[in-house]
Amino acid sequence: MSSVSHLIRQLKQDRIRIALTLFGIVWGTVSITVLSALGESVHRALLKGQKGQGDGLVRVAGGVTSRPYAGYPRGRWIGFIRRDGQLIRDKVPEAELVCAEFGAPFREVAWRGRVINVQMLGVEPAYRDLRSCFPQEGGRFINDLDMRQRRRVAFLGNDIKEKLFGEASAVGQTVRIMNLPFTVIGVLRPKLQLSSYFTLDKSAVFIPASTFESLIGWRHVSGILYRPKDPATGQKTNATVRTLLAARHGCDPNDSRVWNVYNTQELVDILNDVGFGMRVFMFLIGALTLIVAGVGVANIMFVLVQDSTRQIGIKMAVGAKPRQILRQYLLEGFALVLLGGVIGLLVSWAVLWLIRQIPMDQEGLAYLGRPELSPVTALTVSSVLALIALAAGFFPARRAASVDPVEALRYE
Amino acid sequence: MDDNQFMVLRDVTKVYPMGDTDVQALRGVNLQIRAGEFVAILGPSGSGKSTIMHILGCLDTPTSGTYHLDGVGIQGLDPNELAEIRNSRIGFVFQSFHLLPRATACENVELPLVFAGVNAADRRTMAERVLEQVGLGHRMRHLPNELSGGERQRVAIARSLVNGPSILLADEPTGNLDSRSGAEILALFEQLHAEGRTVILVTHDESIAQRTQRVISIFDGKIQPD
Numbered sequence: 001m002s003s004v005s006h007l008i009r010q011l012k013q014d015r016i017r018i019a020l021t022l023f024g025i026v027w028g029t030v031s032i033t034v035l036s037a038l039g040e041s042v043h044r045a046l047l048k049g050q051k052g053q054g055d056g057l058v059r060v061a062g063g064v065t066s067r068p069y070a071g072y073p074r075g076r077w078i079g080f081i082r083r084d085g086q087l088i089r090d091k092v093p094e095a096e097l098v099c100a101e102f103g104a105p106f107r108e109v110a111w112r113g114r115v116i117n118v119q120m121l122g123v124e125p126a127y128r129d130l131r132s133c134f135p136q137e138g139g140r141f142i143n144d145l146d147m148r149q150r151r152r153v154a155f156l157g158n159d160i161k162e163k164l165f166g167e168a169s170a171v172g173q174t175v176r177i178m179n180l181p182f183t184v185i186g187v188l189r190p191k192l193q194l195s196s197y198f199t200l201d202k203s204a205v206f207i208p209a210s211t212f213e214s215l216i217g218w219r220h221v222s223g224i225l226y227r228p229k230d231p232a233t234g235q236k237t238n239a240t241v242r243t244l245l246a247a248r249h250g251c252d253p254n255d256s257r258v259w260n261v262y263n264t265q266e267l268v269d270i271l272n273d274v275g276f277g278m279r280v281f282m283f284l285i286g287a288l289t290l291i292v293a294g295v296g297v298a299n300i301m302f303v304l305v306q307d308s309t310r311q312i313g314i315k316m317a318v319g320a321k322p323r324q325i326l327r328q329y330l331l332e333g334f335a336l337v338l339l340g341g342v343i344g345l346l347v348s349w350a351v352l353w354l355i356r357q358i359p360m361d362q363e364g365l366a367y368l369g370r371p372e373l374s375p376v377t378a379l380t381v382s383s384v385l386a387l388i389a390l391a392a393g394f395f396p397a398r399r400a401a402s403v404d405p406v407e408a409l410r411y412e
Numbered sequence: 413m414d415d416n417q418f419m420v421l422r423d424v425t426k427v428y429p430m431g432d433t434d435v436q437a438l439r440g441v442n443l444q445i446r447a448g449e450f451v452a453i454l455g456p457s458g459s460g461k462s463t464i465m466h467i468l469g470c471l472d473t474p475t476s477g478t479y480h481l482d483g484v485g486i487q488g489l490d491p492n493e494l495a496e497i498r499n500s501r502i503g504f505v506f507q508s509f510h511l512l513p514r515a516t517a518c519e520n521v522e523l524p525l526v527f528a529g530v531n532a533a534d535r536r537t538m539a540e541r542v543l544e545q546v547g548l549g550h551r552m553r554h555l556p557n558e559l560s561g562g563e564r565q566r567v568a569i570a571r572s573l574v575n576g577p578s579i580l581l582a583d584e585p586t587g588n589l590d591s592r593s594g595a596e597i598l599a600l601f602e603q604l605h606a607e608g609r610t611v612i613l614v615t616h617d618e619s620i621a622q623r624t625q626r627v628i629s630i631f632d633g634k635i636q637p638d
Contacts, residue, residue: 317504318523318572320526405471409506
């Protein structure tokens with residue numbers, strides 16, 4: 001009589017008790033799985049949101065010197081110009097997607113009598129890849145020709161397009177910015193963006209940096225953006241850029257007040273820490289639920305052992321070794337937890353599928369991400385289940401193995 | 413090995429702690445049983461006869477003294493080793509049968525083979541053969557509660573025989589049976605003894621004890637002189 005058929009027999013006998021125990025394990029498994037998967041997907045969504053601003057992006061802006069340098073007094077304003085961007089492009093091959101940025105004064109943008117006040121940015125073509133500002137179908141981002149010819153073209157954030165045009169198509173239309181006609185060349189494809197220093201890209205209007213210069217007349221750029229090609233040597237790349245610009249502008253490359261550096265990699269690191277903490281937290285909540293269920297299994301196993309003391313005695317009298325009895329009850333506990341775990345994983349898979357069907361239109365829901373039953377989650381949950389199964393089965397099994405056959409057979 | 417030395421108890425005592433006091437179940441028992449003997453252990457309730465059977469059957473170990481089975485000292489073996497001996501060399505028959513209530517006659521008989529690690533097909537064949545032998549070939553798929561008392565005891569005897577042990581220990585095997593079934597069971601034990609097994613009956617009934625070759629009387633934890 002194998003322990004599985006024995007278990008089935010017990011299942012028939014204690015149907016309700018076992019069903020409740022199974023439910024506990026299923027519930028615990030679903031909790032830990034769904035919570036872990038959600039933790040994972042929220043973490044992923046946060047990172048994606050951060051990458052919406054730019055993956056591994058560094059922004060240097062000018063500032064005021066805080067110490068004298070080479071005969072100059074402190075308190076000097078150091079500002080960068082577009083040529084500095086070109087200089088980085090030429091001299092620092094470790095930096096890619098170099099892009100000067102003007103921003104972001106509020107300007108009136110109008111279309112067919114509808115007028116809104118929008119933050120306007122003057123940017124260079126590399127901005128598209130640097131900030132994942134990809135156009136929706138049928139549009140394009142600002143290109144080199146726009147730059148050279150200082151064209152009056154505008155790329156609209158998707159929120160701005162919505163406000164001005166509603167459902168109507170925007171590409172090819174003429175909007176008026178500062179009362180001058182601009183042709184709309186593209187609309188931003190919706191993206192998750194977590195942080196910004198001016199405004200979220202979806203609420204901005206972008207024009208070529210060259211057009212911006214001649215239209216507004218600013219000499220200094222607001223910042224120069226780039227991305228270190230290799231994140232591992234990012235610090236070194238940043239130092240090279242600083243030294244280059246310091247030599248050009250006559251200031252100390254180590255004067256931290258000059259270099260208003262904004263480094264998204266640092267934010268990503270923080271988000272990773274937060275995400276990890278959150279996942280551990282979610283996992284612990286789920287694990288606690290599962291442990292409670294494990295106590296339930298241990299409890300019912302104790303009852304089973306109690307009820308079958310005489311049968312254990314009989315088995316021992318005919319030659320069952322204590323370790324065979326131990327193994328039998330361990331396996332029974334294991335089978336019970338395993339069954340609940342498998343059902344729980346299936347239910348979790350279904351629950352996660354349901355969560356993925358929720359429309360993610362709202363900003364808040366978007367951060368739920370798309371929770372999935374990842375191999376990592378499945379593996380951790382399975383290991384936790386196995387541990388609980390062993391622990392829940394062990395103590396009742398040990399009691400079963402320590403039954404004294406003489407004692408067990410003495411009384412009817 | 414001298415046949416006289418098959419089962420040897422020397423100065424065996426057994427003390428059970430019972431709350432604050434200790435119960436002295438055996439007070440220095442010396443006993444030798446030959447291989448192939450048909451023995452009755454006779455005594456009133458509480459005399460210690462069941463305790464002797466438990467020790468002879470390796471279900472229990474002496475508090476002091478020694479027990480040698482076929483030359484092997486039993487004291488000092490661990491529970492797993494004792495189980496191994498019970499499984500391979502000893503068959504038990506109890507007054508109240510001690511069958512698993514939710515297992516069929518055949519499954520009950522298979523039980524010792526399960527713990528001996530015999531595969532399912534062989535178990536089935538062996539169990540069926542022994543059940544035929546005790547005259548229950550037609551009742552193999554029945555549950556214990558579908559069988560009469562005499563039939564249940566036959567199942568229990570079949571179970572005790574299935575591993576081919578050389579020793580049968582029976583504790584009041586006819587105690588729960590009507591006289592006719594009891595007589596049949598006793599006849600079965602006589603036959604099993606005739607086939608060469610060592611059979612030890614534990615009983616309080618003198619008339620049953622007289623059916624054996626040798627009666628060992630026990631009273632108050634001590635063997636009475638013959």
